[in-house]
Amino acid sequence: MRIIFYILQKEFRQIFRDKVMLPIILVMPMVQLLILSYTATFELKNTRISIIDHDRSQTSRDLVSKFSGSSFFSLISYESTYERGMEMIKEGKTDQLLIIEPGLEKKLGRGEKAGVMLITNAINGSAASLMNAYASSIVSDFNKLLVAETMPGIHSSGSLKTETRHWYNPRLNYQTYMVPGILVLLVTLIGMFLSGMNIVKEKELGTIEQINVTPIKKYQFMIGKLLPFWIIALFELLVGLVIARLVFGIAVEGSVALLIGTASVYLLVVLGIGILVSTVTDTMQQAMFISWFFIVIFILMSGLFTPVESMPLWAQRVNSLNPVAYFIQINRMIMLKGSGFNDISEHFYALVVYAIVMLTIAVSRYRKVA
Amino acid sequence: MQTAEIRIEHLFKSYQNIVALNDINLEIRQGELFGFIGPDGAGKTTLFRILSSLMIPDKGKASMMGLDVVANYKEIRKKIGYMPGRFSLYQDLTVEENLRFFAGVHGASIEDNYHLIKDIYSQIEPFKDRPSGKLSGGMKQKLALSCALIHRPKVLLLDEPTTGVDAVSRQEFWAMLKKLREAGLTILVSTPYMDEASLCDRVALIQKGTIMDVATPDSMIAQFGFPLISVRSSKMNLLLDDLKSLAETKMAYRFGDAVHGIMELDNKKMLIEALLNKGHEKIECETITPTIEDCFLLLMQTKDE
Numbered sequence: 001m002r003i004i005f006y007i008l009q010k011e012f013r014q015i016f017r018d019k020v021m022l023p024i025i026l027v028m029p030m031v032q033l034l035i036l037s038y039t040a041t042f043e044l045k046n047t048r049i050s051i052i053d054h055d056r057s058q059t060s061r062d063l064v065s066k067f068s069g070s071s072f073f074s075l076i077s078y079e080s081t082y083e084r085g086m087e088m089i090k091e092g093k094t095d096q097l098l099i100i101e102p103g104l105e106k107k108l109g110r111g112e113k114a115g116v117m118l119i120t121n122a123i124n125g126s127a128a129s130l131m132n133a134y135a136s137s138i139v140s141d142f143n144k145l146l147v148a149e150t151m152p153g154i155h156s157s158g159s160l161k162t163e164t165r166h167w168y169n170p171r172l173n174y175q176t177y178m179v180p181g182i183l184v185l186l187v188t189l190i191g192m193f194l195s196g197m198n199i200v201k202e203k204e205l206g207t208i209e210q211i212n213v214t215p216i217k218k219y220q221f222m223i224g225k226l227l228p229f230w231i232i233a234l235f236e237l238l239v240g241l242v243i244a245r246l247v248f249g250i251a252v253e254g255s256v257a258l259l260i261g262t263a264s265v266y267l268l269v270v271l272g273i274g275i276l277v278s279t280v281t282d283t284m285q286q287a288m289f290i291s292w293f294f295i296v297i298f299i300l301m302s303g304l305f306t307p308v309e310s311m312p313l314w315a316q317r318v319n320s321l322n323p324v325a326y327f328i329q330i331n332r333m334i335m336l337k338g339s340g341f342n343d344i345s346e347h348f349y350a351l352v353v354y355a356i357v358m359l360t361i362a363v364s365r366y367r368k369v370a
Numbered sequence: 371m372q373t374a375e376i377r378i379e380h381l382f383k384s385y386q387n388i389v390a391l392n393d394i395n396l397e398i399r400q401g402e403l404f405g406f407i408g409p410d411g412a413g414k415t416t417l418f419r420i421l422s423s424l425m426i427p428d429k430g431k432a433s434m435m436g437l438d439v440v441a442n443y444k445e446i447r448k449k450i451g452y453m454p455g456r457f458s459l460y461q462d463l464t465v466e467e468n469l470r471f472f473a474g475v476h477g478a479s480i481e482d483n484y485h486l487i488k489d490i491y492s493q494i495e496p497f498k499d500r501p502s503g504k505l506s507g508g509m510k511q512k513l514a515l516s517c518a519l520i521h522r523p524k525v526l527l528l529d530e531p532t533t534g535v536d537a538v539s540r541q542e543f544w545a546m547l548k549k550l551r552e553a554g555l556t557i558l559v560s561t562p563y564m565d566e567a568s569l570c571d572r573v574a575l576i577q578k579g580t581i582m583d584v585a586t587p588d589s590m591i592a593q594f595g596f597p598l599i600s601v602r603s604s605k606m607n608l609l610l611d612d613l614k615s616l617a618e619t620k621m622a623y624r625f626g627d628a629v630h631g632i633m634e635l636d637n638k639k640m641l642i643e644a645l646l647n648k649g650h651e652k653i654e655c656e657t658i659t660p661t662i663e664d665c666f667l668l669l670m671q672t673k674d675e
Contacts, residue, residue: 209458213452
């Protein structure tokens with residue numbers, strides 16, 4: 001025990017003495033939380049739309065007014081021809097074109113079919129499908145209205161009406177969804193990079209030589225290396241939760257103790273991976289790139305930005321090895337749904353197994369002799 | 371009768387296809403100040419790393435204090451003090467913090483063992499709150515030695531402790547080693563500086579992974595076996611080649627500002643005449659006592675033959 005104390009004392013001294021790293025460790029994650037939570041959003045507001053109205057009738061004007069009245073769309077311009085409209089899209093001045101064919105009102109009046117065309121700039125696929133969905137729903141609402149006006153008898157017969165309620169995030173606030181995920185991201189970055197750089201740094205400076213020749217046991221050394229970053233990362237999670245509450249008004253619905261408990265197991269996984277990287281590499285540069293490789297894959301596949309369910313099946317299987325995915329789910333469940341231990345137990349045990357495996361490999365890979 | 375404190379038998383180690391140690395055999399007695407003398411790349415560091423249990427030999431055995439360096443490495447690590455060639459203390463920790471850390475992880479305390487390091491540490495104690503990275507080279511060595519001593523080791527392994535240290539600090543350092551030996555420590559020290567050999571009780575001359583000779587510095591010099599002359603003349607640039615061309619010269623090489631010649635015969639008159647014939651003037655020629663460096667060069671030559 002006393003040996004571990006001496007190692008811990010040394011590690012903390014080194015961390016708190018580093019005038020460059022300390023602010024990075026403490027301030028950077030908070031800044032990231034504040035910035036990313038505001039910017040990582042898929043909410044669509046102010047989609048720019050241009051109208052090409054070849055009909056110029058009361059009906060077409062009514063349709064256009066539905067678009068201009070919607071908060072999702074801002075009407076940029078009226079264009080006279082299709083070519084002019086495409087020009088606007090190419091130049092990036094508008095996102096969507098609504099083209100109303102000539103004789104729309106007349107055709108409708110005769111009970112014939114009439115059409116409008118929507119053209120969407122789909123370079124950003126997910127944004128485009130959202131724009132389309134919004135626009136289509138406006139058109140179909142308008143259609144129902146038309147039917148009701150022109151043929152009142154038909155409408156009075158029964159039809160299905162959908163009433164939508166959004167649970168756990170009633171106002172579909174993106175921050176509510178993103179903040180728990182970004183919190184996970186931050187503790188992951190801190191844990192993996194700091195632990196990944198640490199042992200390899202001693203290798204690069206040659207100090208490991210002097211450590212190895214002492215009677216320090218492997219597990220003592222590992223605990224001495226892991227514990228400081230484990231404490232720092234948990235501390236940052238707590239500060240992050242406070243920021244979530246005060247700045248974004250997101251309180252933890254479930255038990256904070258459960259959240260911290262799972263976080264502490266999760267951190268063992270992350271730190272174990274970091275330490276493993278550190279023991280198999282010889283320079284900080286190698287360690288940096290390997291850690292980066294895993295972090296990018298883990299995060300992009302984690303469901304932080306895109307839902308795991310829409311990934312191909314093989315990717316979902318690979319994801320069962322992704323600790324970040326587990327913890328993002330756990331974190332969202334506890335923070336937003338107020339889930340208890342029974343709800344998350346499967347993920348929790350997966351993390352426990354993962355932690356044991358990673359730490360065992362890391363400790364056994366660390367050799368005190370060459 | 372003294373038993374061997376350190377015993378090395380048929381030790382081999384190679385890296386890929388470079389042979390670092392080639393059949394090393396050696397016995398070192400308790401309380402000896404033993405020097406390994408050889409140029410860079412001779413295998414000194416490899417040998418020290420094996421003895422300090424940081425590296426496993428390919429073949430052969432080595433034991434210290436009766437403990438095998440591979441099988442009993444845990445015991446050995448408690449009983450040795452190792453100072454790597456590269457400064458390996460924490461540069462961002464202060465002098466005192468480093469010392470406390472290394473005492474702590476060995477389960478020792480500075481207060482209990484202060485008498486061991488007092489002479490050395492007292493010189494750097496005024497700077498005890500300075501980060502060790504900001505110390506001068508000589509002070510860094512003193513701190514590293516203090517840290518290697520703080521847990522009261524029985525054997526001290528010092529890998530090139532004086533490389534890159536100024537002449538005054540080197541002298542001080544050797545004076546400290548003498549004192550430590552008097553306290554009963556077995557000290558192994560490696561150095562590329564031949565002039566430090568005479569400060570050891572015994573030395574091993576090591577080159578290309580093999581030990582060429584092991585003896586006390588005095589007997590090594592006594593066994594030189596050939597007359598050695600030091601020559602200077604007006605045409606120093608031609609002197610080496612002219613000396614080499616003489617039939618009675620076994621070997622010739624530059625040494626400081628003179629040329630040393632290892633001769634088959636001790637006949638200075640003939641030599642001076644021969645050099646005069648080759649157009650040299652102001653010839654100064656004297657028979658001298660060989661240094662360890664002369665021994666080393668002669669041994670290298672005979673090995674190659």
